Amino acid sequence: MTVQDIAQDYLTTGKLDALPDGHFIAGKRTPASNKKMESFDPGRAEAFAEFSLGSDTDMDNAIDAAEKAALHWRQVSPAERCRILNNVARVFRDNADRLAVIEVVDSGKTLAEAQGDVQSSARLFEYYAGAADKLDGRSVNLGPAYTAFTVREPVGVTGHIIPWNYPTSTFARGVAPALAAGCSVVAKPAETTPFTALVMAELLCEAGVPDGLVNVVTGLGSDVGAQMVRDPRIKQLTFTGSVTTGINVAQMAAPNVTRLTLELGGKSPLIAFADADPEKVADGAYWAIFSNSGQICSAGSRLILHKSIRDEVLSILAERAAKIRTGHGLTAPDMGAINSELHLSRIKAHVDAAKARGANILTGGDTTGDAETGKGWFFQPTVIADLAPNDPAIQEEIFGPVLSVQLFESEEEAVTLANGTDFGLIASVYTNDVGRAMRVAGAMDCGQVSVNDYWAGGLELPFGGNKKSGYGREKGWEGLDAYTKVKSITISNAS
Incomplete structure (x- = not known):
């Protein structure tokens, strides 16, 4: 079906085929273990589907799956990561029409805008695929007595809180560099736009991303979102949203000294x-x-x-x-x-x-x-x-x-x-x-x-703010920094 066919079918029936209604955990759709919530089409102000309000168990299972998958993924060769992420870009483009229509109905934006978001999402995976095998350290000259160098290591399990205004491309701009760096992912999309993240997680697995490496739990920010932020197994949090919520996220994450990337408000x-x-x-x-x-x-x-x-x-x-x-x-x-x-x-x-x-x-x-x-x-x-x-x-x-x-x-x-x-x-x-x-x-x-x-x-340029617009940078080469940690190694050359 063409994008026009998919769009016309929705406009006629008010339904989108085969939408997930649970979570995506450990490589498969996971039935809801809690209540469900209606999702509304902003262009009609009418409900068109339901999604799961995640529970403590759902989030715990997702983080557990991500923690296990991270141990394997960090051992996968950078060249293989590069191959898989390039395949993700291809699979996204193959499914661009469906993704774009879901994005329109979920968020309210125009089809042209949604199509642009999907293409930029594919390009983000392509860009970071090219970075996966180039995350080198550097040698440091300490003189003839020592050999010194640095390595960049993945931080581990990363948490991503996705906003409702760009649910597709914001998902990609955090998940792509995290995977390229060797990390695993737990994502919590906004309550008003849950579906593209679920579908994209399925497509990632279809493209060869190992089961459990990318998990999506839907629900309320005050419930499963807060649980993810407070969990000590999450080693990096990437949040996009309001200043008020960003401050709350920083406060909740502080006891675990969790690394943070905050992309907050603007008045540009x-x-x-x-x-x-x-x-x-x-x-x-x-x-x-x-x-x-x-x-x-x-x-x-x-x-x-x-x-x-x-x-x-x-x-x-x-x-x-x-x-x-x-x-x-x-x-x-x-x-x-x-x-x-x-x-x-x-x-x-x-x-x-x-x-x-x-x-x-x-x-x-x-x-x-x-x-x-x-x-x-x-x-x-x-x-x-x-x-x-x-x-x-x-x-x-x-x-x-x-x-x-x-x-x-x-x-x-x-x-x-x-x-x-x-x-x-x-x-x-x-x-x-x-x-x-x-x-x-x-x-x-x-x-x-x-x-x-x-x-x-x-997307090749770093993006992020100063003052109350947040801190940290996404996109560009700098977007990888949040998902790696630098280790220095020094060897004595003494006989």
């Missing part, structure tokens, strides 16, 4: 100087905030404009935003749904509060529905202009299709505004002056900066 700025092309600025800001309905930790949720180009940029941007067609992700809309009713209410509360403060709403500002059916959880593309640095719409992460606009006159002021939040994930600078671009990039307190293209870069 796009700075546009007077010499920037207004059309390009508007286009960059459009994709920076309205991709995936703004539900991206690295979304360009703040547009910091030089006063001289304010009117032209905002005119173009507001006109384009007002024309965006919202709709179910399988019907080729311009923008998909908000992931849950709860999150939709949070976005609305943020914007309603801005209205109450007298904010200048240029376009949007309210909930809406599918352009054809009226169903689903949607929020209008929204632009709020001319905000003060301390305004909550500037300081707080809204995590939706809501752009907050600030104005500046000098380069120094632009940098001050850009750095003026608790977050430091990514930033973008639009200017034709290379010197200015380099100065501003250097002055930004964040993990990644692009110039004249907000989404420039790729």
